[in-house]
Amino acid sequence: MKHSVNRPPTPDAAEDQGKEPTLQEIINIKLIESGEKERLMELLRERLIDCGWKDEMKALCRAHVKKKGRTNVTVDDLVHLITPKGRASVPDSVKAELLQRIRTFLMSAAL
């Protein structure tokens, strides 16, 4: 599958050359460095299991595999299938909780 992507000037991603990191990237770096990202991911996984989201996604995948046949489905197919549905069906409460956690973190990291 061809993508027309604008290649950045330094494809090897050498440090900070010619491109300022965006706010999003800075936050991401801070989250990873402090280990908070790992904790948030773990919390998110727990919440999504609790509310049945994981089971729903599993059921979607199973239904798809049943329809197409086990040998005709790849991981990429499944990811493309459930990503939009998955993103749309995350409960608001889960989103709110994680946002709150991130906000708290950012305040403590004094950004």
Place this chain on the structure above:
Amino acid sequence: MCARNSIYTNPKPCKHLADYKLRHGFNTYDSIRNCLKTTPNGRTRVAKHTTKIPRCSFCDRYQGRLYFCLMCSSLWCPSHILLHAQSEKGHEVAIDMDRSELYCCLCCDQVYDPDFDKVVVCNQVKDLPGGSKSKTNSFEASGERSSKRKRLDSGIGLDLKKSELLVSMRDRRAKSCYPLGLRGLNNLGSTCFMNSVLQALLHAPPLRNYFLNDRHNSVQCRKRSGEKLCLLCDIDAISSAMFCGDRTPYTPAHFLYSWWQHSSNLASYEEQDAHEFFISVLDGIHEKESKIRNSGKDDGDCQCIAHRAFSGLLRSDVTCISCGFSSTTYDPCVDISLNMDTSNLSSSNANKPIKPDEKTSVSTLSGCLNLFTRAERLGSDQKLHCQNCQELRDSSKQLSIRRLPLVLCLHIKRVEHSLVRKISRKINQYMQFPFSLDMTPYLSSSIVRSKFGNRIFTFEYDNSNSSAAYEIFAVIAHSGMLESGHYVTYLRLKNQWYKCDDAWISEVDEGIVRASQCYMLFYVQKLLYNKANEDSSFVRISPRRDPFESTAGCS
């Protein structure tokens, strides 16, 4: 650790993976050995770049899935990894960085290799606290006896056909009547809780065989113990009465009296809880046996019929959230009490546009079992002492079944206690249950294995026999309210369901059973079930009754 996989069928490697392995021989996965990092929650990821944020070599993306090429250690996102594999020959195999799972770039699909999984699992075991220090880790059970008694087939040593006391003969009334052993029990004053459990116990294949083989001889028992009170003798008497061919309802008065002596705190004419009664009967049987044998053996090895039939082993893993150290304990059990899976059924998820075809609003037995074996994060007020961290830490606990019993009794907890209002309420919610049950996903081998991610590696104690397949044979259903309800038992004999409502026995359709409000479910290992349902009609020769005497009908 063996690489041969018994239960799970190994997916075959794709052409590209097979070629890759051929080319690189023993060093296939060496490049990643030192790059694997295990987090406390058990996930292993590839962490080569400790300073930089991992990004796709083409588009700089750092979000979502990233793949690590085994040949050149470059990183790619799913959209661009195909380009890499197409442009560089031999770079077809990569690893999903977050999950440590193999990916074939040319097939664009996940692939599996037991050798790879072995590397990951070994690394994970080594990394987790307690892994390298001692041999006792998730693989081996610490403090467990190595003798694995296979209690599948004739483990109890009871074979119906070999017994001398039984005479195999055609039951002349077979066509028009119910199977032998089916007989109503009179209600002696709110004793339906007792009748329902007795019906289930007497038709549990191991117990049925035990009594029919005269394994508990009342005469010898009285001689040996000198006591007049013996629950087993009384159950033996009921069993004889059930199987003697007389269809008129039987009155288990002597048993009730004996049981009152044993559980005097429950002796009254009030309605009791069937599950509580069940436990107290097993307890009574065990007590008597251990008195006779004078042994203080723990439940795991006890040879009394109650334990031989019902005893299983539960495994509990408590994991420290901070460091990942986990400690394991084993506890014997005679049944499993399940909470109902009602929590994620209420539609509190407002924005769910698409629902799969599944019924997400019905409580199911598998849902309850999943809840039972789910890793539960213990509250902050329940911090436990972590041996590795040497202080109190938040932990998570997970239960699984280490050893399944011959007869599996599942108790559905239908009582809800409200601490605020200080009342108990019955949960009347319908729960769906299957007639054939596969307990494999709830075994310790499955639960523990899932901690390592998506692996096809065989663990040491994977049970390759089929003893996780169960068939239902009895259902105790409850109707009504907490204080004033009624119990009935549905029995499955030779694939026909019968309703045992105190003194009244009737044939029912399986739909009725499925729709009932189950309270206790009794499953037996499939092989035992099949054996018990073979067409071997027989009558126990009882000195008290002539089996050929015609009786007054069967309804």
